[in-house]
Amino acid sequence: MSALLPTYVRSGLSFARGEGAFLFTETGERYLDFSSGIAVTALGHAHPHLVEALTEQAKKVWHVSNLHHIAEQERLGERLCAATFADRVFFANSGAEAVEAAIKAARRYHFVNGAPERYRLVTFEGAFHGRTLATIAAGGQAKHLEGFGPPVDGFDQVSGFDIDAVEAAIGEETAGVLIEPIMGEGGMREVSYRFLQDLRALCDDKGVLLVLDEVQTGVGRTGRFYAHEWAGITPDIMASAKGLGGGFPVGACLTTEAVGQAMTPGSHGSTFGGNPLAMAVGNAVLDVVLAPGFLEGVAQMGLRLKQRLAGLADEHSDVIAEVRGQGLMIGLKCKVENLQLLAELRDRGMLSVQAGDNVVRLLPPLIVGEDEIDLACNTIDAACAALKTRA
Numbered sequence: 001m002s003a004l005l006p007t008y009v010r011s012g013l014s015f016a017r018g019e020g021a022f023l024f025t026e027t028g029e030r031y032l033d034f035s036s037g038i039a040v041t042a043l044g045h046a047h048p049h050l051v052e053a054l055t056e057q058a059k060k061v062w063h064v065s066n067l068h069h070i071a072e073q074e075r076l077g078e079r080l081c082a083a084t085f086a087d088r089v090f091f092a093n094s095g096a097e098a099v100e101a102a103i104k105a106a107r108r109y110h111f112v113n114g115a116p117e118r119y120r121l122v123t124f125e126g127a128f129h130g131r132t133l134a135t136i137a138a139g140g141q142a143k144h145l146e147g148f149g150p151p152v153d154g155f156d157q158v159s160g161f162d163i164d165a166v167e168a169a170i171g172e173e174t175a176g177v178l179i180e181p182i183m184g185e186g187g188m189r190e191v192s193y194r195f196l197q198d199l200r201a202l203c204d205d206k207g208v209l210l211v212l213d214e215v216q217t218g219v220g221r222t223g224r225f226y227a228h229e230w231a232g233i234t235p236d237i238m239a240s241a242k243g244l245g246g247g248f249p250v251g252a253c254l255t256t257e258a259v260g261q262a263m264t265p266g267s268h269g270s271t272f273g274g275n276p277l278a279m280a281v282g283n284a285v286l287d288v289v290l291a292p293g294f295l296e297g298v299a300q301m302g303l304r305l306k307q308r309l310a311g312l313a314d315e316h317s318d319v320i321a322e323v324r325g326q327g328l329m330i331g332l333k334c335k336v337e338n339l340q341l342l343a344e345l346r347d348r349g350m351l352s353v354q355a356g357d358n359v360v361r362l363l364p365p366l367i368v369g370e371d372e373i374d375l376a377c378n379t380i381d382a383a384c385a386a387l388k389t390r391a
């Protein structure tokens with residue numbers, strides 16, 4: 001019996017080391033990692049620049065708390081602001097914490113601006129925002145809420161991406177609208193640029209805030225630094241995490257100046273958030289992701305992957321119903337059970353991730369090359385063929 005809480009269903013695989021897009025088990029078997037630890041290891045495994053940043057910082061100082069100035073934190077904050085809509089950043093340790101900070105910031109903005117009654121957020125059916133009490137309420141999924149008492153109050157969920165439904169849900173108590181530009185856990189469901197633009201206009205019209213959860217879509221995953229850039233809009237608040245630390249736990253809540261001003265001294269905090277180790281790695285991730293040409297390369301690899309997958313979906317139309325997503329955040333909507341395809345891929349030395357709506361997620365590291373994309377597609381081809389002969 002394991003000493004761990006039985007909260008996870010695990011594969012049974014145990015990895016000893018990784019290199020680039022590959023992981024190696026204790027017994028030396030190689031796996032092509034198209035999961036990236038659920039969109040986290042954005043630069044693959046053991047990237048030399050990240051290894052160096054972490055080990056160099058480890059020799060200096062690990063942790064001092066936010067009672068003190070942290071130079072690497074100031075630097076990462078400035079760089080994130082320079083590269084995005086944001087003017088201010090709060091550092092946390094996970095996606096859920098980043099979303100929690102975003103929720104608090106949205107409420108607090110209205111509080112300091114004379115509308116304390118505005119504390120509610122409009123959210124979307126099928127969303128995922130994390131596993132804390134507030135973020136499971138925001139996600140609104142019954143399977144995540146069950147057994148944990150009354151959901152945290154303050155979330156009004158609408159179904160579909162229907163701007164009239166959002167408008168109807170916005171009332172006197174609404175602080176903002178919270179949405180993922182692509183629903184990751186929810187099945188790689190893309191939100192149209194048009195809908196994001198309409199949301200931005202509606203939020204402006206109603207005097208409420210647009211809050212984006214870019215925990216999964218951010219840090220280059222879709223081929224832009226943050227996915228909302230594709231739609232040509234900016235949020236008021238944005239949560240980021242997953243790829244931001246390249247495998248080291250880092251979360252961030254980014255805000256405009258107007259929102260950031262509301263988070264006065266003492267209004268929020270984190271003991272570990274933004275510690276020197278995390279910030280050193282975060283800065284190293286940005287060195288690579290923001291280097292000229294890197295994001296264009298991600299977009300190109302994403303197109304190559306999606307094009308080949310479209311061909312495979314035609315060929316194996318009894319297994320793959322649809323190819324979704326953008327950049328290197330791709331979903332295969334399955335006609336067979338998604339876990340079956342996932343298992344066939346794993347049996348052939350390739351890792352992927354399941355998602356809602358019977359989807360298999362492909363989340364390669366952003367440093368993935370043509371050969372690895374071809375290897376992945378050949379593996380998917382073989383897995384689909386095996387599933388067909390079995391059916």
Ligand SMILES: *Cc1c(COP(=O)(O)O)cnc(C)c1O
Binds near residue numbers: 214215
């Ligand atoms: C993963 C994820 C989260 C939660 O992140 P954790 O680090 O697991 O807390 C929140 N929002 C989205 C969109 C995610 O994909």
